[in-house]
Amino acid sequence: MSGRKTWTAWPCWAQGAPYDFLKAAELHNHICPGLTSGYLLAHFILEHYPLAPEERYTIVSSPVWCKEDALQVILDCTPGKKGLVVKSLSKAQKEKISVPNPAGFLLIWNTKTKTGKGAALSFDFKEFKALYPENTPKAASLLSTIPHLKTPERFVSVAREFTLDETRYKAMIQASTNPYRVAGLMAK
Numbered sequence: 001m002s003g004r005k006t007w008t009a010w011p012c013w014a015q016g017a018p019y020d021f022l023k024a025a026e027l028h029n030h031i032c033p034g035l036t037s038g039y040l041l042a043h044f045i046l047e048h049y050p051l052a053p054e055e056r057y058t059i060v061s062s063p064v065w066c067k068e069d070a071l072q073v074i075l076d077c078t079p080g081k082k083g084l085v086v087k088s089l090s091k092a093q094k095e096k097i098s099v100p101n102p103a104g105f106l107l108i109w110n111t112k113t114k115t116g117k118g119a120a121l122s123f124d125f126k127e128f129k130a131l132y133p134e135n136t137p138k139a140a141s142l143l144s145t146i147p148h149l150k151t152p153e154r155f156v157s158v159a160r161e162f163t164l165d166e167t168r169y170k171a172m173i174q175a176s177t178n179p180y181r182v183a184g185l186m187a188k
């Protein structure tokens with residue numbers, strides 16, 4: 001694997017980091033709090049929004065940070081399968097989002113009935129970063145956060161749920177739209 005930096009996973013593995021975390025870290029090519037936030041978001045989704053037959057997940061990543069690489073590995077929502085739609089926002093756009101700690105959207109779409117629902121998710125970094133001392137190196141933060149990987153509800157919450165028809169679903173995932181605007185979660 002020339003050209004790729006190497007990362008050392010063994011201390012995390014030895015401390016009990018789960019297999020799917022290590023797989024996410026392999027793709028992301030480093031370990032950091034942002035990746036861990038993605039792990040927590042993914043497991044929150046699996047726990048609280050299990051899929052019924054004919055349903056599929058689409059993650060709308062917005063704003064974008066390291067979390068996306070854990071979300072795609074754990075939920076099998078890869079960009080190639082149209083499971084991950086990445087939408088960067090400007091600083092001005094982010095400032096207008098009307099829900100706290102925005103961490104993107106989960107869309108659940110029923111391919112048979114052509115209906116679905118969306119959830120705007122929040123991630124509380126203040127609560128998360130309180131788990132380790134301020135100057136902890138990013139990778140080492142995991143050693144403090146591993147014991148909390150089983151309780152994503154402590155950090156992840158649902159800011160808003162909404163229904164999706166085909167028009168809104170397409171508007172959420174298409175290029176050139178701001179998904180917070182489509183979901184009605186932007187200040188004027």
Ligand SMILES: [Zn+2]
Pocket residue numbers: 028030031032034035066
């Ligand atoms: Zn990262």
